[in-house]
Amino acid sequence: MNFYSVSSDFYHEIFPFNNTIGKFLAGYAEKSSRGILDIGCGTGNYSGFLSVYSNRLTGIDFNTHMLETAAKRFPGINFMKMDINSLSLPDKSFDLAFCIGNVIAYLKPEAMTDFFRKIKKLLTDEGIFIFQTVNRDKMPESGSYDFTPKLFSEGEGVFSRKYLFNKDGTIEFQTKLEMRGNEIYRGSEMIYLLKSSEYSDILEKSGLRLISHYGNYNKAPFDSGESAANIMVAGK
Numbered sequence: 001m002n003f004y005s006v007s008s009d010f011y012h013e014i015f016p017f018n019n020t021i022g023k024f025l026a027g028y029a030e031k032s033s034r035g036i037l038d039i040g041c042g043t044g045n046y047s048g049f050l051s052v053y054s055n056r057l058t059g060i061d062f063n064t065h066m067l068e069t070a071a072k073r074f075p076g077i078n079f080m081k082m083d084i085n086s087l088s089l090p091d092k093s094f095d096l097a098f099c100i101g102n103v104i105a106y107l108k109p110e111a112m113t114d115f116f117r118k119i120k121k122l123l124t125d126e127g128i129f130i131f132q133t134v135n136r137d138k139m140p141e142s143g144s145y146d147f148t149p150k151l152f153s154e155g156e157g158v159f160s161r162k163y164l165f166n167k168d169g170t171i172e173f174q175t176k177l178e179m180r181g182n183e184i185y186r187g188s189e190m191i192y193l194l195k196s197s198e199y200s201d202i203l204e205k206s207g208l209r210l211i212s213h214y215g216n217y218n219k220a221p222f223d224s225g226e227s228a229a230n231i232m233v234a235g236k
Contacts, residue, residue, distance in 0.1 A: 003175040006185040007159075008043065008065035012073070013152040014159045015101070017045040024217040025098060028128050028233075029053040032095035037122065039084060040103030044070030047077050058089070085111055087118045094122050098130040105133055105171075105191040112194075116206030120236060129208065132231045135215070136193045137224035140165060156180050163193075196222065196230050208234040 007014060029036055029050045038047040041059030043066055051057045051074065060082040061067050067079045082088065084099075084107060097119055107115055119129050139145050145163040152159065157179045164172040170190050177185040194202075196213070203210055211234060214220060215227025222230065 001185075002063075002189065003177070003185060003187055004042075004063045005065045007177060008063065008069045010153060010157065011066065011069070012043045012045055013157070014150055015042070015045070017049065018217070020217045021100070022046065022049045024219070025050060025096075025130070026053065028096050028098075028130065034124060035094040035096075037089070037094045037097040039087075039097060039099035040101060041070060041079065042066050042101065044074045044077065044079065046098075046100070047079070048074040051077055054095075056093075058094075060084075060087075084115060087115070087122070089122055091121045092124050092127075095124050095127050096130070097122060097127070100130070100132040102133050102191075102193070104131050105193045106189075108192050109169075109194060109198075112199075112202045113206050116202060116208055120207050123236060125236060127235065128211070129234045130231070131199075131234075132229055133193060133199075135222075135224070135227045135230045136195045137230070138226065139163070142167070153179070164188075196224060196232075199230070199232060203232070203234055208236065211235050 025046060030053055032054050035056040035058060036050055036054045038059040041047050041061050044059055047057055047059040057077050059070060059077055059079045062083050064081060067081055070079050123129060142165050147161045150159040160176040162174050164174060166172065171193055172188050173191045174188045200210055210232060213222040214231040215222040216229055
């Protein structure tokens with residue numbers, strides 16, 4: 001089992017609903033007259049929050065355990081198991097599609113253009129696509145990058161993570177879960193985090209246009225050397 005399967009029952013405690021993110025997304029969702037798509041929905045925090053804006057909200061994730069938890073928490077939402085490498089949903093059916101929380105970093109670079117082109121087909125003519133990653137621009141080219149550990153379950157749990165940068169450009173994403181002082185999970189996965197200019201180039205190749213570029217969910221302008229996040233808002 002991977003980190004997402006092991007943590008599915010308490011993932012929403014490790015990464016609780018963030019009101020600033022919710023308000024950011026709501027600013028686009030409130031203009032929706034059709035569907036909203038949450039790509040990599042996890043346990044459903046933002047699908048649940050945005051469901052008031054559309055009765056056609058769809059959350060997709062590849063992890064069965066995550067989806068089971070999401071369905072229990074928000075029974076009125078259409079949660080589906082789907083790999084982001086093979087999106088299969090009706091054309092022009094979503095006014096808003098969003099992919100946050102570094103989900104897009106699991107796509108290999110060679111699959112990115114095809115993914116963005118599929119997003120373009122899913123969007124209505126005035127549709128908006130939002131995606132967010134950790135800001136790769138400010139990270140080192142080699143070595144490692146440690147994140148601040150996250151406490152959850154009233155301090156009884158600790159989630160630790162770090163990036164190890166490989167010479168071929170891939171990143172080994174190492175994770176560890178501890179509960180009451182006991183290690184319950186340790187593992188790693190390969191991710192493919194790109195620099196902001198590379199995402200911009202791929203957007204253009206796919207036929208999407210960059211509308212706004214932010215460094216956080218308070219809409220601060222993106223600063224490649226300072227911003228913690230890379231948030232791109234795109235349309236047709």
